[in-house]
Amino acid sequence: MLRFLVRRVLQAIPTLLILSILVFAWLRSLPGGPAAALLGDKATPEKIASLNHVLGLDQPIILQYFKFLGRAVTGDFGNSLVSAQPVMGEIGTFLPATIELGLSAMIIAIVLGVPFGYLAARYRGGVPDNIIIVLTLVGVAVPVFFLGYTMQDLLAAPLGLPSQGRQAPGIDATSITNFAILDGIMTSEWDAVWDAIKHLILPAFALATIPLAVITRITRASVLDVFNEDFLRTANSKGLTQSVIRRRHVLRNALLPVVTTIGLQTGALLGGAVLTERVFNFRGLGFLLAEGIERRDYPRLQALLLFGALVYVLVNMLVDISYGIIDPRVRVR
């Protein structure tokens, strides 16, 4: 297992390196540049040029890249242009929010998606099946940001849920890990926990729509596949009761594709988080990225894109491992 992990990490390095060159070169070739973003409204072109010189942005690009790489391997991605804070520190501060949101969305998607999918498969061709299928198709087709705005406008007030932010102003919560719920539990500040959960509901549901739809459909399909398989017929003929069959065979075997789908959707969640976090003013990495794009915060974009790639590599690895655990036949090779 360890050897497998090491190999996977080593494999990822060239990819990340190539990506870093691409991202760097591209960002540097753009007009404008950090100085323009760093200075405000009143900066004249001369002042921007002067600052570019101070920053060494008029040096040959190769030289700049190696300087960047030299710092990057020590974890120093420089400071954000927007906030004058080290971007790595920013990622650390904002990551918990995204994990919290992503995890909540994923839990919603799984907790609702697997039963719905199973239900649809069991009553294949029936009314529940058709309703669920139509809903999943619509779910994939709704633009996430539009859904977010609509929820804010139509649902927040009637349900008494907050429509933006991570915390109500009156809540005086202690920050330890920046995971709002976890912090609240650790310090027994139950009001803060409840507040954090309320703030998660709308954005998490908005973000969950696509994974929910996909997981439902995959569950349905894989349950149907399993229903058709031989060993089930064998189990049937052995006289096992329906409920035992369902529990022991169907769900377990149907779970495999669902696990990979969850992994795949984790990647998609990162994209969706940019939109959701922006709409709900949920201060996570997606929020950071959207702001970085808007303000052309190059150091932040560089770091975030590379970080995104790194996360993706990690998620891939995790899925491989969990696949191995669920299905012993697929031992990690």
Add this chain to the structure above:
Amino acid sequence: MNTLLAKKKEPIDKLAAASAGGRSLGAEALRRMLRSPVAITGGVITLLFLLLAIFAPLLAPKDPQIRYLQDQVELGKGVIPGPSPGFPLGVDDFGRDFLSRLIVGAQQTLLVGVLATVIGVLIGVLIGGIAGAFGGWVDTVLMRLVDVLLSFPSLLLAISIAALFAKPSQWTVILAVSIIGVPIFARLLRGSMLAQREADHVLAATSLGVKRGTIVFRHMLPNSLGPVIVQATLTLATAILEAAALSFLGLGDPDPTRAEWGLMLGNASRQFLDIRPELAYYPAIAIIVVALGFTLLGESLREALDPKNRR
């Protein structure tokens, strides 16, 4: 082993395998589709949308660019005139006829979606075709590249690419969205060619001494067309949605004179949801319905081509 990648490749490979059967199977699939209500619903929506898009200039009751009621728009007071005689859906924030803009918007939306898909198909088919036709190290290198592209979350990829363009325009959106399709089509085409290598008609041609180029262009590529079309239909739906997301993030085509659903939706849902929500709802519904149509059609096409479903 990479489970996730494998999972992403699975439907593509399945689709690719379908081309091994040659053209006759395509016809059979089509017959099967005509019996499925899902396929018909998808087909009808798609057809209506295509007709609307193609004949948009003729169907639009008014000139979508003329600011008929600009004098009655007062954003500072939250006033955008609603429906009135001659303007069944009211006007937008420039006093332009909203119905006409929605209709013309179909054309722009289709254009963005189709161009993005076509570019994705072209690049993908080129890469996949080369890999499949040459095999060996060319195949290995190209497919490694495709795997890297494939393993990235598509929306994030599109956002990054669109954000990296100096001047946002319709073309940057199209390019950013087209990247999503590239790895899929590359893998699809390569798989399709590999599947056909052992197929009867190709073996027959080879044994008759037909040149490799001729086999590729006369036999293999035409057979790959079916799966490519199926995948393109599915990609179109994604393309339209992602273009809308880019518009929302301010990365889309900034030319506000152009009527495009994603742009209309992005603008309106940011600004007018409180004063005239219809300006957001109509394009949203249009996008949802069209994306749904393409998905339904694509999914049922794919199912029809799936050898497993053949009886």
Add this chain to the structure above:
Amino acid sequence: MQQLRLTRTRRAALIGLAGVLAVSLTACAESKRDEAGGGGTGGTMVFGDTGNPKMFDPVFNDDGETFRITRQMLDTLIQNKQGTAELEPSLATKWESSNDGKTWTFTLKQGVKFSDGTDFNADAVCYNFNRWYNMKGAAAQSQMIYYGDVFEGFANNEGDAGGDPVYKNCEAKDPSTAVINLNKAKGAFPAAFTLPSFAMQSPTAMKQHDADKVTQSGDSFTYSDYAYKFVTGTGPFKFDSWDQGKGEITLVRNDSSYAPAKLDKLVFKVIPDENARKQALKAGDIQGYDFPAPADYGLLRNEGEQVLIRPSFNVLYLGINQSGNPKLKDVRVRQALAYGINREQFVKSKLAEGSEVATEFVPKAISGYTDDVTKYPYDPAKAKQLLAEAGASNLTLKFYYPTEVTRPYMPNPADTFTSISEDLKNIGITIQPVAEPWNGGYKDDVQKFGKQDLHLLGWTGDYNDAGNFVGTFFGREKKEFGFNNPELFNALAAADASPAGDAHAKAYQGVNKQIMDYLPAIPIAYPTPAIVVGPKIKGVVASPLTDERFNNVTIG
């Protein structure tokens, strides 16, 4: 964050002790209640910011988000009277200049202390001026945008853009008299002394925390701890904490100030998305925010919020680059553009209430504004005729406009572009639109390279001086406008050097007339950005300079 953790610990401790020492619990609870009632009327206001501040040393800053916060903590020598651009005493009770405008004498308020307990006096004033003038390091100098604008150079210029310093020296005649000597007179004074960048900070605190240290970190800079968390001034509030994760900057009342705030606490919360700001206000999470969209005014008011309209101190203009399309050198073509744009309709349908069509390049509140200029009312027929006369009936123009930005003078660039370009199409001009991200090349291409024929830009005034507007735009040959008109340049230089008062205003009135005849660009509108606060907030006065000080704010 430190502060928050403290209160939490205290509360947790209380709960823990509850069973044992019920008596002490009540005592504590009572003391807490007292705290809230003590001092002014108390309470907390949370204000929604549109963007992150960089840090809080105003001299290294030039953006409004930072100034909004620093002006609550730091005072300037002279300030703008609330709600106007007129000068009034602040830390200086009196100021006067010598006849040649080179010597400025400030009489200082007495008994003023910085929030660290040290005295504010003439020595402190001189320390601040000398600090700016003697600033070391290209990194630090290149970020002192306002210092560079007003004082032009440093003791030792290390950046590329330094000129001859305007500042000469500072004398502390006695503790309450500071004299600033300049090398040359400038029309910007005394109004420039109101700039938030030139606020007075505690010499002791700056020395202690090494305030001048600016180091490069990648493509950006790291500042000293002073700039992040120890900014020390004489203002009604003082710095408390900055929570990056939550995007909250907390200030508390500065009880040692000569005029402490009425609120206990003032929190700035960064919410970049406009819709999210609106949602937050509706939900009561924040009690105010800046730059609400015009379309939301009615809605906000219906919900009882107060939308306060700022008197316009902005101008939005359509830039014309005469070194672009050669036809633009013909004044008739430029006039045709002016006649061809329906500015009345644009202002009425797209801008907020109170906005007006611009007739020249300075807003009405500025001395030097005159109604007596050539005006160009909407007249498409005349526009077409002028184009025909100039042989420019088939004109094609590259029209640049920015994306990913809103400015107080241009709430929606794409809308502005659409309105103007559609008008120009109607008079037969072909428009090639070019959109560029504001920070991603727009400013460079338009101001540095002059790639455009037409472009959208504007200006928010920094202080009440016409030179701050027209001098900045047309004072010298610039790529942005691509013309060389020595007559105009000289007139502007003369106006800038004219002594303050009536003569100054007259000089600029003449220049404004001259500009509107020459028409180097087309003024479009004087937009009025707004600020919105909740129903219970009292004491916020909308300022033309976005110079809202929250010292008198109460929650009723």
